[in-house]
Amino acid sequence: MTAALEARGLRKEFKGFVAVDDVDLTVEKGTIHALIGPNGAGKTTCFNLLTKFLSPTAGRITYEGRDITRLSPADIARLGLVRSFQISAVFPDLSVLENVRLALQRQRGDSYDFWRSERVLSRYDEAARGHIDEVGLTEFAHHRAAELSYGRKRALEIATTLALEPQMLLLDEPMAGMGQEDVERISALIRRIAKNRTILMVEHNLNVVASLSDRITVLARGEVLAEGDYATVSQAPEVIEAYIGAGHD
């Protein structure tokens, strides 16, 4: 197996507070890898470092064998490593269709054309609708994203991310705040899209983690506590300790 994403000695300090402490992480190509841990463990900070939304204090990140430690976040997305956000990230005042189209529009590269009418963007409508159908938002194509329920906003976010056809996705709590039915639906979608992609996800719902992931890394206070499959990790005493100690689950 080869690594899709690798981090070595990743560290982030916020004014002396160490949020991520010498983390080594290897995500194998084609797997679903879960990053779990109590609140404040540093999971989101890790995501921010891996996608360069934050600059690491120390450490090295490689993606597909290429050193990406110094790249800009936009350029990392262009390499096919795309992230989602813990709080749902949509463009609220734009329609569902426009949200998804923005992903398509960037790839084909006519986004600097300020002299043309936005009518030219209709050439992406068909592809956008395909992605919208895939997450079950067909009837909502012309609704403003702000009008959607929470679960539908998350679905829209996934549709937009998938429209980029990323090779690897970093999903930060994709199912937080969703009802059971939505959780199942998104789980099935993640399993489907993972067939030819690599996924690293943060998730608090341990049932989802158990059923979806090939490998799990447990983080607490910025450090890696344990790593392995669900059975191994859930038996590890330090993991049980950390979860109980943090009063979580």
Add this chain to the structure above:
Amino acid sequence: MSTMDPATSPAARPEPSVGMPTHQKAIFVVLLILLVALPWFVYPVFAMKVMCFALFASAFNLLLGFGGLLSFGHAAYFGMASYVAAHAAKVWGLTPELAVLAGTAAAALLGLAIGSLAIRRQGIYFAMVTLAFAQMVYFFALQAEFTGGEDGIQSVPRNDLFGLIPLESNMALYFFVLVVTFGGILFIHRIIHSPFGQVLKAIRENEPRAVSLGYRVNRYKLMVFTLSATLAGLAGAVKSQVFQLASLTDVHWTMSGEVVLMTLLGGMGTVFGPMLGAAIIVTMQNYFATLGAWVTVIQGVIFVAGVLLFREGIVGLIARWTKKPL
């Protein structure tokens, strides 16, 4: 709550129209008709002044209302273009359209240079950087040879348009100004409703998300900054041909403040707000000119009252009442 629950799914919405909404088109047409008739009812020079400032405020609004960037130094582009256009007409003897073009190009370059440094900063720091550079431009205008220092560039000739059409009469000049400023405003409208404009909206609404989709947002910010500076320059260049004058007033920081005032009063992020704001402020300055320094005080009072009473500006307020984007 489910993503797919058919019971809670409203009927699919019809496809909205793309491009400029019909009612906006109608307003533009009515406006054009009124403007064509205007010089027979009001003093043409006054009308031309309003149109120049309407373009200036609309250009500023492109940056503030659609790019989400507050510049406190837009006088630099307006004023520098005015100097260059005046110099081009007077010293180089260029025809008005070329003089205006030269002034606009100067503003574009200046905008590109200042913008590429300013966009690295956010929020209030961005505003401070733009102000600092505008002050440098002001001192340059005060000291440089070609700007004429305190005197400015006076008695700029009104050369023949394309070397053919005399613009000596205010009426002839009026229609040249009308075409250029109205064209400029329509061009701004096109920018807003272009693929580029779509990305601008996305960046304004959720910048981190736009980045995560792979947009190099600083390039878009620089581009909208440069476009805004260019169009502000177009307004300044035309103004110098109208008044046959380029002076320190045009590069002074109070000019940067005035365009903020016009835009906020009319309604930032609206299409027609900045034009209305410009018309109100210019009219006021005209009628209260005899009051001297009191005009500034009155403007201040209007500004405070405006911000307190209707934050979204006059047109923004009307848009909310009529539930139509204006």
